[in-house]
Amino acid sequence: MPQRGGELPPSKRPKLASAAAPFSSGLRKAMLLAPPGAKRQPPPAMGIESQRRSLPIFQARGALLGQLRSLDCAVLIGETGSGKTTQIPQYLYEGGIGRQGIIAVTQPRRVAAISLATRVSDEKKTELGKLVGYTVRFEDLTSDETKIKFLTDGMLLREAIGDPLLHKYSVVILDEAHERTIHTDVLFGVVKAAQKKRKDLGKSPLKIIVMSATMDVDQFSQYFNGAPVLYLEGRQHSIQIFYAKQPQSDYLQAALVTIFQIHQEAPSSQDILVFLTGQEEIEAMAKTCHDIAKHLPDSCPPMVVMPLYASLPYSQQLRVFQAAPKGYRKVILSTNIAETSITIAGIKYVVDTGMVKAKKYTPESGLEVLAVQRVSKAQAWQRAGRAGREDSGLCYRLYTEDEFEKFDKMTVPEIQRCNLASVMLHLLALRIPNVLTFDFMSKPSPEAIQAAIEQLVLLGAAERKDDQLILTTLGRKMAAFPLEPKFSKTILMSPRFHCSEEILTIVSLLSVDSVLHNPLSRRDEVQAVRKKFISSEGDHITLFNIYRAFKNISGNREWCKENFVNSRNMMLVSDIRAQLRDICLKLSIPLESSRSDTGNIRRCLAHSLFMYTAELQLDGTYATTDTHQPVAIHPSSVLFHCKPACVTYNELLHTNKCYMRDLCVVDADWLYDAAPEYFRRKLKAAKN
DNA sequence: ACGGCAGAT
Numbered sequence: 276m277p278q279r280g281g282e283l284p285p286s287k288r289p290k291l292a293s294a295a296a297p298f299s300s301g302l303r304k305a306m307l308l309a310p311p312g313a314k315r316q317p318p319p320a321m322g323i324e325s326q327r328r329s330l331p332i333f334q335a336r337g338a339l340l341g342q343l344r345s346l347d348c349a350v351l352i353g354e355t356g357s358g359k360t361t362q363i364p365q366y367l368y369e370g371g372i373g374r375q376g377i378i379a380v381t382q383p384r385r386v387a388a389i390s391l392a393t394r395v396s397d398e399k400k401t402e403l404g405k406l407v408g409y410t411v412r413f414e415d416l417t418s419d420e421t422k423i424k425f426l427t428d429g430m431l432l433r434e435a436i437g438d439p440l441l442h443k444y445s446v447v448i449l450d451e452a453h454e455r456t457i458h459t460d461v462l463f464g465v466v467k468a469a470q471k472k473r474k475d476l477g478k479s480p481l482k483i484i485v486m487s488a489t490m491d492v493d494q495f496s497q498y499f500n501g502a503p504v505l506y507l508e509g510r511q512h513s514i515q516i517f518y519a520k521q522p523q524s525d526y527l528q529a530a531l532v533t534i535f536q537i538h539q540e541a542p543s544s545q546d547i548l549v550f551l552t553g554q555e556e557i558e559a560m561a562k563t564c565h566d567i568a569k570h571l572p573d574s575c576p577p578m579v580v581m582p583l584y585a586s587l588p589y590s591q592q593l594r595v596f597q598a599a600p601k602g603y604r605k606v607i608l609s610t611n612i613a614e615t616s617i618t619i620a621g622i623k624y625v626v627d628t629g630m631v632k633a634k635k636y637t638p639e640s641g642l643e644v645l646a647v648q649r650v651s652k653a654q655a656w657q658r659a660g661r662a663g664r665e666d667s668g669l670c671y672r673l674y675t676e677d678e679f680e681k682f683d684k685m686t687v688p689e690i691q692r693c694n695l696a697s698v699m700l701h702l703l704a705l706r707i708p709n710v711l712t713f714d715f716m717s718k719p720s721p722e723a724i725q726a727a728i729e730q731l732v733l734l735g736a737a738e739r740k741d742d743q744l745i746l747t748t749l750g751r752k753m754a755a756f757p758l759e760p761k762f763s764k765t766i767l768m769s770p771r772f773h774c775s776e777e778i779l780t781i782v783s784l785l786s787v788d789s790v791l792h793n794p795l796s797r798r799d800e801v802q803a804v805r806k807k808f809i810s811s812e813g814d815h816i817t818l819f820n821i822y823r824a825f826k827n828i829s830g831n832r833e834w835c836k837e838n839f840v841n842s843r844n845m846m847l848v849s850d851i852r853a854q855l856r857d858i859c860l861k862l863s864i865p866l867e868s869s870r871s872d873t874g875n876i877r878r879c880l881a882h883s884l885f886m887y888t889a890e891l892q893l894d895g896t897y898a899t900t901d902t903h904q905p906v907a908i909h910p911s912s913v914l915f916h917c918k919p920a921c922v923t924y925n926e927l928l929h930t931n932k933c934y935m936r937d938l939c940v941v942d943a944d945w946l947y948d949a950a951p952e953y954f955r956r957k958l959k960a961a962k963n
Numbered sequence: 964a965c966g967g968c969a970g971a972t
Binding site: 645 | 967
């Protein structure tokens with residue numbers, strides 16, 4: 276264990292001088308699970324079959340099969356490295372369980388679904404896409420022979436819209452259930468209902484296996500009618516936990532001090548992973564680390580600092596997997612992407628700030644807010660676990676043990692933190708008898724459900740009839756698109772304005788993060804280059820101009836670089852557009868171009884997005900048309916310096932003000948034409 | 964005069 280208390284010479288530590296080292300003395304310790312005699316991963320030279328046999332789970336194969344054969348539902352708890360995800364589907368198949376159908380294994384992430392399918396097809400010595408395959412968006416590598424199918428949870432949900440009883444599947448394995456993604460949470464209810472209905476109708480049974488890494492298994496078991504919980508041994512190594520001695524007022528400063536304390540004391544071959552909250556914070560911290568590292572005494576090893584966040588180009592993300600040059604220490608500054616999505620070998624130290632940036636939703640205002648907040652205990656344990664992948668590790672928590680005790684036990688599931696319009700539309704499309712009483716494992720608030728339904732009724736996707744909520748013909752079509760309801764509505768409106776080709780492009784552009792790249796340091800350049808695309812009609816038309824220019828040079832990456840366009844996202848836009856176009860063709864939606872008539876495009880947007888509009892007030896500010904909430908034009912909009920009388924916006928971003936993002940200039944008359952009843956009602960409400 | 968974690972159909 277490294278010595279504590281050794282500090283930089285005072286002259287060399289200007290940025291650290293005032294900081295109290297969080298770990299100077301009085302360390303508190305705790306231990307994570309440490310299975311006795313845990314073994315290292317077998318060397319890769321070992322044959323594939325002996326590798327399978329050397330996994331801890333292999334010892335339990337017979338017992339597991341015996342149990343799973345007789346159970347309708349089971350909850351399987353296994354630490355990482357137990358081999359449950361690759362082995363259980365094979366055991367079932369080899370044991371002749373569920374052979375009448377397909378064994379589905381869902382994953383929250385595309386890359387996981389693809390790499391697991393590849394691994395399992397290798398183990399079965401079959402070609403990928405034959406016995407073992409995968410289905411993710413834009414890619415389907417399955418065939419009539421496929422019996423073990425890995426797919427994203429979102430993909431199985433989409434399949435369920437076409438076949439709510441999931442007839443082709445005999446077993447559904449919901450993996451990584453502890454992550455509680457919005458899709459997994461909806462799937463819980465969908466598979467549970469499908470299982471019951473198949474039983475009631477005397478159809479072939481559906482077996483449900485929930486796989487999770489968490490220790491909090493009671494709610495899974497309870498939800499699935501008291502399903503038995505089976506435990507599997509894992510290969511997690513021991514991790515020592517250190518808590519801060521006293522509360523830290525500045526977690527960034529505390530992180531900095533801790534990084535350099537470890538750096539001075541530990542052998543340079545031991546890497547450090549630091550959990551921070553966002554891109555800007557990470558970039559700033561990386562710069563500070565560089566600056567300090569330059570002034571360290573010669574006795575200190577040199578340092579390579581690597582930022583890691585999702586919007587970082589892949590080439591730079593990949594750097595974190597490379598070993599640092601000999602004698603250098605690798606310090607990775609990461610968002611929660613390293614909590615689940617990216618696993619880095621060789622991490623000895625984890626520094627946990629205890630903070631995370633996460634979405635919150637307030638149904639009253641319909642606002643989603645992204646805020647820095649405390650992690651949950653479960654999340655803190657997940658972070659600590661990143662230090663014990665190959666060997667024992669150490670985790671420094673920049674908060675006290677008392678503070679930790681006050682953290683929430685579990686992270687609030689995503690389904691309780693976001694707008695539910697899409698989810699409710701899906702449930703209606705799944706022919707759920709009463710969406711208001713849908714059997715969620717963790718129920719969203721009644722307010723959130725009501726707000727979502729309100730939105731669907733406004734869009735014309737659903738209707739209230741004798742206390743019942745019914746999906747309209749329009750709603751059924753909307754559910755066919757992998758989009759937010761307001762965007763699918765816009766597409767379905769576009770034939771009326773003869774601009775479906777343009778709307779397809781615009782909707783695709785709006786449904787990715789951002790195709791524009793705005794490096795702070797090159798602001799003037801960005802502005803100069805972007806000038807040629809700017810439309811006085813707003814951001815939608817501007818984005819459309821950029822896409823057209825991109826297509827004219829047939830997706831040239833050099834062009835993207837010159838024009839500060841994110842080529843990764845631009846390619847995604849292109850794929851999404853092709854997919855949406857296919858769906859339009861299947862629904863016999865006429866595809867027309869409005870040519871140079873942008874007025875029609877804006878009319879179409881106004882008619883479908885009339886509830887996302889704002890008007891200029893006499894005092895020069897803006898207020899939303901429906902609730903008269905004060906809002907402002909976001910400075911990133913091309914309309915920032917303009918004062919159009921009436922605009923539609925894509926979303927409200929709540930930071931220090933309430934900003935409208937992605938604006939389009941519209942005519943107020945269009946809005947009243949689009950929804951006279953709606954605005955009459957709003958006007959009345961405003962007068963009272 | 965602002966600035967956005969992660970993931971997916």
